Amino acid sequence: DTAVSQTPKYLVTQMGNDKSIKCEQNLGHDTMYWYKQDSKKFLKIMFSYNNKELIINETVPNRFSPKSPDKAHLNLHINSLELGDSAVYFCASSQLPAGGDTQYFGPGTRLTVL
Amino acid sequence: DQQVKQNSPSLSVQEGRISILNCDYTNSMFDYFLWYKKYPAEGPTFLISISSIKDKNEDGRFTVFLNKSAKHLSLHIVPSQPGDSAVYFCAAKNTGTASKLTFGTGTRLQVTL
Numbered sequence: 001d002t003a004v005s006q007t008p009k010y011l012v013t014q015m016g017n018d019k020s021i022k023c024e025q026n027l028g029h030d031t032m033y034w035y036k037q038d039s040k041k042f043l044k045i046m047f048s049y050n051n052k053e054l055i056i057n058e059t060v061p062n063r064f065s066p067k068s069p070d071k072a073h074l075n076l077h078i079n080s081l082e083l084g085d086s087a088v089y090f091c092a093s094s095q096l097p098a099g100g101d102t103q104y105f106g107p108g109t110r111l112t113v114l
Numbered sequence: 115d116q117q118v119k120q121n122s123p124s125l126s127v128q129e130g131r132i133s134i135l136n137c138d139y140t141n142s143m144f145d146y147f148l149w150y151k152k153y154p155a156e157g158p159t160f161l162i163s164i165s166s167i168k169d170k171n172e173d174g175r176f177t178v179f180l181n182k183s184a185k186h187l188s189l190h191i192v193p194s195q196p197g198d199s200a201v202y203f204c205a206a207k208n209t210g211t212a213s214k215l216t217f218g219t220g221t222r223l224q225v226t227l
Contacts, residue, residue: 004157035215043158043203043217056214090157102148103215105157 003027004106006091012112013081021076021109023091031055032074033092033103034066043090049074081113117141118206120218127225133191135221137204140185144206148215149178149189152201161202162189194225 004025013019025032033056034046047066048056054066063079078085091106119138127133137147145166150158164171164178164187171178177190191198204218 041201041219043215045214045216048214058214092157102160102163104160105150107155107157 004091004093004104006089006106006109008109009107010110010112012114014114015081015083017081018077018079019081019111020078021089021091021111023074023076023106025072025091025093025104025106027093027095027104029093029095029104030071031094031096031101032068032071033094034074034076035090035092035105037088037090037108039087047074047076078111081111083113086111086113115140116219117144118204118216118218120202120204120221122221123219124222124224127194127223129196129225129227130193133189133194133198133223133225135189135191135202135204135223137187137189137218138185139187139206141206141208141216142185143208143210144216146207146209147178147180147187148205148207149176150203150205150217151198152203152220158203191223194223196225196227199223199225 007022031050033048037043046060049068052068065077068074088108088110090108092103094101094103148163149161151161152158162176180187201220201222203220205215
Protein backbone atom coordinates (compact mmCIF):
# COMPACT_ATOMS: atom_id res chain seq x y z
CA ASP A 1 0.00 0.00 0.00
CA THR A 2 1.22 3.46 -0.87
CA ALA A 3 2.02 5.44 2.28
CA VAL A 4 1.98 8.97 0.81
CA SER A 5 0.25 9.41 -2.52
CA GLN A 6 -0.11 12.41 -4.79
CA THR A 7 -2.32 13.11 -7.79
CA PRO A 8 -1.72 13.89 -10.51
CA LYS A 9 1.81 12.68 -11.17
CA TYR A 10 2.18 15.01 -14.15
CA LEU A 11 0.40 18.29 -14.76
CA VAL A 12 0.83 20.44 -17.87
CA THR A 13 -1.10 23.68 -18.03
CA GLN A 14 -1.14 27.18 -19.46
CA MET A 15 -0.04 30.33 -17.70
CA GLY A 16 -2.84 32.01 -15.81
CA ASN A 17 -4.75 28.81 -15.05
CA ASP A 18 -5.67 27.59 -11.58
CA LYS A 19 -4.73 24.04 -10.60
CA SER A 20 -4.75 21.74 -7.57
CA ILE A 21 -2.52 18.91 -6.45
CA LYS A 22 -3.87 16.39 -3.97
CA CYS A 23 -1.99 14.51 -1.28
CA GLU A 24 -3.10 11.71 0.99
CA GLN A 25 -1.23 9.72 3.61
CA ASN A 26 -2.35 6.47 5.20
CA LEU A 27 0.34 6.37 7.88
CA GLY A 28 -1.81 7.91 10.59
CA HIS A 29 0.58 10.86 10.84
CA ASP A 30 -0.45 14.17 12.33
CA THR A 31 1.81 16.43 10.26
CA MET A 32 1.96 16.99 6.52
CA TYR A 33 4.18 19.13 4.30
CA TRP A 34 4.57 20.51 0.83
CA TYR A 35 8.04 20.87 -0.68
CA LYS A 36 9.09 22.31 -4.02
CA GLN A 37 12.04 21.06 -6.05
CA ASP A 38 13.06 23.63 -8.63
CA SER A 39 15.14 23.32 -11.77
CA LYS A 40 18.35 23.58 -9.74
CA LYS A 41 17.19 20.56 -7.71
CA PHE A 42 16.77 22.51 -4.47
CA LEU A 43 14.13 20.88 -2.27
CA LYS A 44 12.50 23.62 -0.20
CA ILE A 45 9.71 23.55 2.35
CA MET A 46 6.62 25.53 1.44
CA PHE A 47 4.00 24.65 4.06
CA SER A 48 3.37 22.37 6.98
CA TYR A 49 0.14 21.43 8.71
CA ASN A 50 -0.27 19.71 12.05
CA ASN A 51 -3.74 18.33 12.76
CA LYS A 52 -5.20 20.59 10.07
CA GLU A 53 -3.49 23.70 11.47
CA LEU A 54 -0.87 25.64 9.55
CA ILE A 55 2.45 25.58 11.43
CA ILE A 56 4.99 26.44 8.73
CA ASN A 57 4.45 29.00 6.02
CA GLU A 58 7.62 29.88 4.20
CA THR A 59 7.96 32.84 1.88
CA VAL A 60 5.61 31.57 -0.78
CA PRO A 61 3.44 33.75 -3.06
CA ASN A 62 -0.14 33.93 -1.82
CA ARG A 63 -1.21 32.39 -5.13
CA PHE A 64 -0.33 29.13 -3.36
CA SER A 65 -2.94 28.04 -0.85
CA PRO A 66 -2.76 24.77 1.05
CA LYS A 67 -5.94 23.17 2.31
CA SER A 68 -6.20 20.38 4.85
CA PRO A 69 -9.72 18.93 5.04
CA ASP A 70 -8.54 16.34 7.57
CA LYS A 71 -5.20 15.24 8.93
CA ALA A 72 -4.77 12.58 6.25
CA HIS A 73 -5.05 15.06 3.37
CA LEU A 74 -3.15 18.18 2.39
CA ASN A 75 -4.00 19.68 -0.98
CA LEU A 76 -2.16 22.47 -2.75
CA HIS A 77 -4.10 24.96 -4.84
CA ILE A 78 -2.24 27.33 -7.14
CA ASN A 79 -3.93 30.37 -8.69
CA SER A 80 -2.81 32.29 -11.77
CA LEU A 81 0.01 29.92 -12.64
CA GLU A 82 3.28 31.45 -13.80
CA LEU A 83 6.20 29.99 -15.78
CA GLY A 84 8.35 30.03 -12.64
CA ASP A 85 5.94 27.68 -10.88
CA SER A 86 7.20 24.83 -13.06
CA ALA A 87 8.80 22.38 -10.66
CA VAL A 88 8.30 19.05 -8.94
CA TYR A 89 6.10 19.32 -5.86
CA PHE A 90 6.49 16.75 -3.11
CA CYS A 91 4.08 16.05 -0.30
CA ALA A 92 5.41 14.50 2.92
CA SER A 93 4.15 13.45 6.32
CA SER A 94 5.52 12.75 9.78
CA GLN A 95 4.08 11.77 13.12
CA LEU A 96 5.31 14.76 15.05
CA PRO A 97 5.55 18.45 14.11
CA ALA A 98 8.98 18.78 15.71
CA GLY A 99 11.72 16.66 17.19
CA GLY A 100 13.77 13.90 15.64
CA ASP A 101 11.00 12.60 13.50
CA THR A 102 11.32 11.16 10.00
CA GLN A 103 9.37 12.62 7.12
CA TYR A 104 8.00 10.28 4.46
CA PHE A 105 7.63 11.61 0.95
CA GLY A 106 5.17 11.04 -1.85
CA PRO A 107 6.30 10.34 -5.43
CA GLY A 108 6.03 13.97 -6.54
CA THR A 109 3.95 15.92 -9.04
CA ARG A 110 5.78 17.42 -12.00
CA LEU A 111 4.09 20.68 -12.89
CA THR A 112 4.89 22.27 -16.24
CA VAL A 113 3.51 25.72 -16.98
CA LEU A 114 3.55 26.70 -20.66
CA ASP B 115 21.71 31.41 1.65
CA GLN B 116 22.35 27.69 1.30
CA GLN B 117 22.59 26.30 4.81
CA VAL B 118 23.19 22.70 3.76
CA LYS B 119 25.74 22.02 1.06
CA GLN B 120 26.71 18.94 -0.88
CA ASN B 121 29.67 20.08 -2.91
CA SER B 122 30.02 16.97 -5.03
CA PRO B 123 27.22 16.80 -7.58
CA SER B 124 28.24 13.30 -8.63
CA LEU B 125 30.30 10.32 -7.55
CA SER B 126 31.20 7.09 -9.30
CA VAL B 127 32.28 4.03 -7.32
CA GLN B 128 32.98 0.44 -8.25
CA GLU B 129 30.72 -2.29 -6.92
CA GLY B 130 32.04 -3.67 -3.65
CA ARG B 131 33.99 -0.53 -2.79
CA ILE B 132 33.13 2.12 -0.25
CA SER B 133 31.03 5.15 -1.24
CA ILE B 134 31.54 8.30 0.81
CA LEU B 135 29.09 11.15 0.39
CA ASN B 136 29.77 14.45 2.14
CA CYS B 137 27.61 17.22 3.49
CA ASP B 138 28.42 20.53 5.19
CA TYR B 139 26.09 22.82 7.08
CA THR B 140 26.36 26.37 8.36
CA ASN B 141 23.47 26.72 10.80
CA SER B 142 24.65 25.84 14.32
CA MET B 143 21.01 25.45 15.42
CA PHE B 144 20.69 22.24 13.40
CA ASP B 145 20.71 19.27 15.75
CA TYR B 146 19.28 16.42 13.69
CA PHE B 147 20.51 15.20 10.34
CA LEU B 148 19.06 12.80 7.82
CA TRP B 149 20.06 11.19 4.57
CA TYR B 150 17.49 10.50 1.88
CA LYS B 151 17.89 8.47 -1.28
CA LYS B 152 16.00 9.34 -4.43
CA TYR B 153 15.42 7.36 -7.59
CA PRO B 154 14.20 9.10 -10.78
CA ALA B 155 10.48 9.87 -10.81
CA GLU B 156 10.11 8.87 -7.15
CA GLY B 157 10.01 10.78 -3.90
CA PRO B 158 12.97 10.86 -1.49
CA THR B 159 13.17 7.78 0.73
CA PHE B 160 14.53 8.01 4.25
CA LEU B 161 17.82 6.18 4.69
CA ILE B 162 19.45 6.98 8.01
CA SER B 163 19.58 9.77 10.57
CA ILE B 164 21.77 11.04 13.39
CA SER B 165 21.19 13.27 16.36
CA SER B 166 23.79 15.87 17.31
CA ILE B 167 24.39 14.06 20.61
CA LYS B 168 26.03 11.25 18.63
CA ASP B 169 28.94 11.16 16.25
CA LYS B 170 28.11 7.92 14.49
CA ASN B 171 25.06 5.90 13.57
CA GLU B 172 25.15 2.62 11.73
CA ASP B 173 22.44 0.65 9.94
CA GLY B 174 23.61 -2.32 7.95
CA ARG B 175 25.78 -1.15 5.06
CA PHE B 176 25.08 2.51 5.85
CA THR B 177 26.94 4.58 8.42
CA VAL B 178 26.59 8.28 9.05
CA PHE B 179 29.35 10.24 10.78
CA LEU B 180 28.85 13.66 12.32
CA ASN B 181 31.63 16.12 13.12
CA LYS B 182 29.89 18.99 14.93
CA SER B 183 32.97 21.16 15.30
CA ALA B 184 33.52 21.05 11.55
CA LYS B 185 29.77 21.17 10.81
CA HIS B 186 30.28 18.21 8.55
CA LEU B 187 28.60 14.87 8.08
CA SER B 188 29.24 11.99 5.77
CA LEU B 189 27.44 8.88 4.64
CA HIS B 190 29.46 5.73 4.10
CA ILE B 191 28.05 2.86 2.09
CA VAL B 192 30.03 -0.34 2.22
CA PRO B 193 30.05 -2.45 0.19
CA SER B 194 28.45 -0.42 -2.58
CA GLN B 195 25.95 -2.20 -4.78
CA PRO B 196 24.52 -1.30 -8.21
CA GLY B 197 21.10 -0.78 -6.58
CA ASP B 198 22.61 2.03 -4.53
CA SER B 199 22.85 4.16 -7.68
CA ALA B 200 20.59 7.13 -6.94
CA VAL B 201 20.69 10.75 -5.83
CA TYR B 202 21.46 11.17 -2.13
CA PHE B 203 20.20 14.20 -0.25
CA CYS B 204 21.50 15.38 3.07
CA ALA B 205 18.92 17.18 5.25
CA ALA B 206 19.08 18.98 8.57
CA LYS B 207 16.64 20.35 11.10
CA ASN B 208 16.34 22.12 14.42
CA THR B 209 14.27 19.76 16.58
CA GLY B 210 13.20 22.59 18.86
CA THR B 211 11.09 24.19 16.19
CA ALA B 212 8.39 23.12 13.78
CA SER B 213 9.79 20.32 11.74
CA LYS B 214 11.24 22.00 8.69
CA LEU B 215 13.88 20.02 6.82
CA THR B 216 16.59 21.97 5.03
CA PHE B 217 18.02 19.96 2.14
CA GLY B 218 21.29 19.96 0.28
CA THR B 219 21.28 19.85 -3.51
CA GLY B 220 22.09 16.17 -3.68
CA THR B 221 24.91 13.94 -4.91
CA ARG B 222 24.31 11.51 -7.72
CA LEU B 223 25.98 8.19 -6.91
CA GLN B 224 26.68 5.72 -9.66
CA VAL B 225 27.89 2.28 -8.68
CA THR B 226 29.55 0.55 -11.60
CA LEU B 227 30.11 -3.14 -12.14
